Amino acid sequence: MAANETTEADATVPERPALDGLERKWSEAWERDGCYRFDRSAPRERVFAIDTPPPTVSGSLHVGHVFSYTHTDALARYQRMRGKAVFYPMGWDDNGLPTERRVQNHFGVRCDPSVAYDPDFAPPAEPSEKEPLSISRPNFVELCLRLTETDERAFEELWRRLGLSVDWSMTYTTIGARAQRISQRSFLGLLARGEAYQLEAPTLWDVDFQTAVAQAELEDRERPGAMHRVRFSIADDGSGGAGEALIETTRPELIPACVALLAHPDDERFRALVGRDARTPLFGTRVPVLTHSLVDREKGTGLVMVCTFGDLTDVVWWRELGLPVRSVLGPDGRLTDVPWGAAGWESDDVERARREYEQLAGRTVNQARKRIVELLVEDGDLVGEPQPLTRAVKFFEKGERPVEIVTSRQWFIRTMSRREELIERGRELSWHPPYMRARFEDWVNGLTGDWCISRQRFFGVPFPVWYPLDDSGAIRHDEPIAARAEQLPVDPSTDVPDGYAPEQRGQPNGFVGDPDVMDTWATSSLTPQIAGHADEGAGGAGGDRAGAPAGEGLFAKVFPMDVRPQAHDIIRTWLFSTILRSHLDYDELPWANAAISGWVLDPDRKKMSKSKGNVVTPMHLLEQFGADAVRYWAASGRPGTDTAFDPKQMKDGRRLAVKLLNASKFALADLPAEGQSLTSALDRAMIARVARVAADATASFDEYDYARALERVERCFWWYCDYYVELVKGRRYDPGETDRGRAGAASASRALRRSLSVFQRLFAPFLPFVCEEVWSWWQPGSIHQAGWPDARELADALAGEQANEREERALELAADVLREVRKAKSQARRPMRAPVARAVVHDTAERLAALELAIEDLRPAGSIDVVATVEVDDAEQFAVDVELADDDS
């Protein structure tokens, strides 16, 4: 039965309400009725737009995704009930390395950008790992799309099962044509304005993937290593005679790449050395001894070897001291051949340098390190034994070997010069929770270079530029040919620039396409533009720092968005880069709020990860506990706070959902009919209490604190079931024959229904399935499109019969007395319905006066024959003497 086929008049409550089957029933109904469809006709100010995180498609969704997406969904449902047109798309992040790897293995292919596109291509029937088929970039991309499509369907099914109120007609992918068009257009804008530039420079490099990577993609890993003390000789320059200098290094294989030795400027120990030349062991290359303030006198010998390049500090020293490049490391992580004796490779003993280096060339870093230690030992330049140690080494987060620094030509976006502006943007943004801003500022302050956005990979967005070739066929990098806006998206490996013929590709005086693709963050930093269709119609041009888009197009309706929900670990990547791009293209924040969620930790408080084998599959959880129960657990996790995985709380959630079914059944029971007014004090007091909780939940949601909202509502609901409902049962079931009795029963029905309606809606963002079910028993339409309970509505429910202080106290006191009566029965091991001959309440005069209002309800609720009172001076002396009637069993 659809939600909109019932009305309050013909409320139908099942004999035995149950949770089974609700998920299928209601997710089908929501889809059929377009319940979550974004209303494009809504005026701008009524739109609430969410910049949904696109999950990476090449893996699988885990319980951490369920956790944080539930938070967002609760916010979305709240805003929708507040009357907002909620823009809540879903994206799939399918572009990038993980997909490439899967496609290579799955189909037995390799991408070769020099191969031409084959429109009739079909992957090999029997994929060969050893002899992969070389295919063009467009063909490779097609296979990537084919594989990710399957995952995307599985993801969507899980999200629907979880009850995400996404508008599935607005789904986007980060590799799709729109994403490419928008990424390329933004890039061309940056290029035209000088915000993007190309440079040949030392670049962080992953030797396995053979691509540049960005600072933001690095992580530290502890690795064993050894400290080697190495002797350099000091050349006799006639000023102070020969001598020696000792340095310590964990990377002796880079001695041939040494370009200087450094001491701290104030370090007296090396005063005599500074300004002279040292000679590298084995290779006899003269390197100057210089000073730099970043040298730590306490570390090693106080003298440090600068290589091109061992780490990022080397880059700083190299740049600031104007040192030469002497590079020995190739892009594959092996030592390359170098021309000893040629310019830049001078040696005091060229023959020997060649001989020694031959032992290293072609070896990997680790192999070379092992070998050079042997050579140093033979030569007597290794002082003492290498000292084993453990140190943190930089890795590409998806890589398996440490990153190296390799000189290469890359595209960069200017960030260093914008740091102050970005920090200012971070301060304009509302962070939930607020302390997360510190992570952003720390990151921006710690940036060491512009953002390298080019990757030497294939499944990504190509750079929309070509380069002319000169007479000799050399690439003229400084004269890039940009694609026209109307051409986008382009793939320069197959598309041809204006003014050239396809045959001119790679020919002298012809052209070549830029071979690289963009960093995956260079695309996902544009998710607001992609989701909002910034490439469509008027008002979405952007890219010229002209401020927010205007007009009636979708993009103008949704941008800047209201909220970016995401986890705290990608503040430095996704959040940072999105702010940067929006700042550069629109001179504006991309959203007003950032809702930061925590992680799910396993019960030992470790981060869940596949490698640890502690991952719980979400579908299994949904089957076991039900979506509402899983959502309840997720929504209990505070914003920004890591939460331990706890199936027990899912049981609690299930319990709550069942309670809601049964409480609804009770409140909607056929008898007696709802009255026109609330004649009973306890009814009015209860409504007042529920109104306060609704206001509290509203305030919490407005602060993006869904967890607090849930906690407050739930606490009130259990109180309501345990006390209020019990207190009014007698009046409702046994109204008696008087008008007063009948009015009391009708008042109870009215109060129960009004409060039930509020509770159902307050729980709806958290437990969408069960709430829709109980709503459908008596209300038309979907609860998820019903209005959020607000103060005015609740005032109306009271119909001018505001509870006063005395009535509210009566309700509290009635609950207190009921508790005491229950305690007495429990201690006497009697059933709760056991009759009480007499209950004597000790309390202050004021409170006893309030209790009078509740006595008629209290007596049947506690099966109390006589309620007597004793006045005391102090509320602290509150007590109830319970005299149980004789056991008549």
Add this chain to the structure above:
RNA sequence: GGGCGCGUAGCUCAGUGGGAGAGCGCUCGCUUCACACGCGAGAGGUCGCAGGUUCGAAACCCGCCGCGCCCACCA
């Protein structure tokens, strides 16, 4: 080394100036007419440690200890 967060009952966690709480777990009791996927009751805590502010501190301030995360110029 710097920054941020956390430390409350066996477990998971609320609680930011005035009664130390919830759920689970545990113990006991109850077929109670919405609900045994239930209901009622109970036991259980020096609120990490130490100092300070205050009439009053779990909360505010200082220091320390422990845990986690992020960052760092980790030679």
